[in-house]
Amino acid sequence: MQVWTKLFAKSPFKPLIKHSEVVLNTVETLEKALQRWYDGDYEEMRKIAVEVDRLEDVADRIKEEIRDSLSSKLMMAVAREDVLIYLHMQDKVADAAEDTAKWLLIREPGELPVEVKEVILQMGMESIKAAKLVHEAIVQMDRVIESGFADGEISKEYEIIRQIESVENKIDGLDTKLMQLVFENTEKMSWGDGFYILNIARTLSNISDKAKDAAERIRLMMNK
């Protein structure tokens, strides 16, 4: 009667943390690519951007594994749907990073005004913050469960979620600023340059958007 070995199912949280590590890694690598892009070292940038693509693949595979193991036959400390949607959003963060990398690979920029490039670089740095915070949030969620949903740990979690929201706000601001800059500089840039830069900005702000959605799901996990 070895009930024990079967009664406990594998917790999804350790794999979720592993997934978020890879996501964070993807965003960090993207930021490195943006740095090269800013410096004009396009050859190095391409190598790094390809690495972003590879890391996104790794994240995808972990995501599939978690999905397969999360059957409805589990009784979990948090709702299964929340975990699955959370995972989806966390994965979208890496997807958005990969989208940015694609835009970087698609063409070399012409002579862009330096203030435009600076805003892009800033957005890249902020998106790392968002990804880092998502990682912190899921590690903290594990802790919340570990503590039996102790108030202290829950309020720490809320604090991380608030920070994610504020980073998202900041990136939104940068996004708007960039749009203005692009239209202010219409003489200095071609139509293609503008299209290119606005798409990079859009994908970058997507990173924090998805991070915010993920945080939203964590909030729901705590309010079962």
Place this chain on the structure above:
Amino acid sequence: MAVEVWLLITVILGFAMAWAIGANDAANSMSTAVGAKAITPKQAVIIAGLLEFTGAYFFGKSVTETIRKGILDPTMITDPNVLIYGSVAALLAATLWLVIATKFGLPVSTTHSIIGGIAGYGIVYAGTAIVNWGKMTQVVLSWILSPIVGAIMAYFIFKALTKSIFERKDPVRSARIWSPFWIGLAFVVIGTMFYIKVLHGKDLKTGVFMYGVPLGIVVFFVTYVLIKLRFPSSDPFIGVEAIFRKVQVITSGYVALAHGANDVANAIGPVAAVYAVATMGLSGMQVPVPKWILALGGLGIAVGVATYGYRVMETVGKKITELTNTRGFTIDFSAATVVLVASWMGLPISTTHTVVGAVIGVGLARGVKAINKNIVRDIIISWFITVPVAGLISAAIFKFLMIVG
């Protein structure tokens, strides 16, 4: 065949059944501790072997009496052969059903099997009137209630444990005070049970206030001083887990003891019945269970733990990695308390199901990250099928023996 030969056969069957209980069930009693890495599988085998024996030998008597003469009305059995064949049939049926169920991975209870077996032969012999339905209802109710009570208890103990320690402003400080409190509380129950089971006290109040509470207070202060001198860490989580890791060795020992006390009866209840017939004839219904039979059961369980339980514990240790020490403590404490109280009342209940109930309780308190619902469903199904199936097998064997014998 002579009665003595039949006695020998039941002794062998009873020992085999005790061995099976030790090999499979007993491992469950130490599993939380092994899973939470409080002890190694090897240590678990030694502790479980010793305590299962102790539980069976010192505390196993009242449940054994229930199995021996509580299920069937003894006045309705006029032929001594019936008791002998019936006991053999019940033992064989329970063992057979256990083997079949294990093959299909069904977590069936040895307790349910043996009671089904006894009721099965009784009904074939004298119809449903022979079954002591009052007692039977009580027993079946206790199977349903004990996991539920275990779950409710574990739920609240876990909630209270986390509320008193992890939710405080200064968790390290509250851990220093509250950990000894919870440990002390576990010992209140242990002390009370010592009075009732070892000293055969009758008054629960005396047990609680003369033995349980004083022991709990002593343990509280000892633990308090030990923790005060050296709290294992500045991080309350690590610190509290480290404290409960040590305590868990004691609480899972407590489960092993309770398990031995309750489950030994499954193997030796029928043996005791045949022994009574062999020594005194049918008037032997009055003969108390001799100590050597309890020892035989205890030994069988201990041997089962030592020879096969080791393998079970090793797999368990590797597979339950999601269990922390505070959760293990909660499960042990709740389950052992329910099982001991039940065995004090002479109710044979399923240890495994009570432990599973406690696990679910901690899960409902959102303490365990993921529980396999399918297994829970299997267990519940096994409650319903074990008794009739074991009953049918036992009835068939009994019929056969009556014709042949």
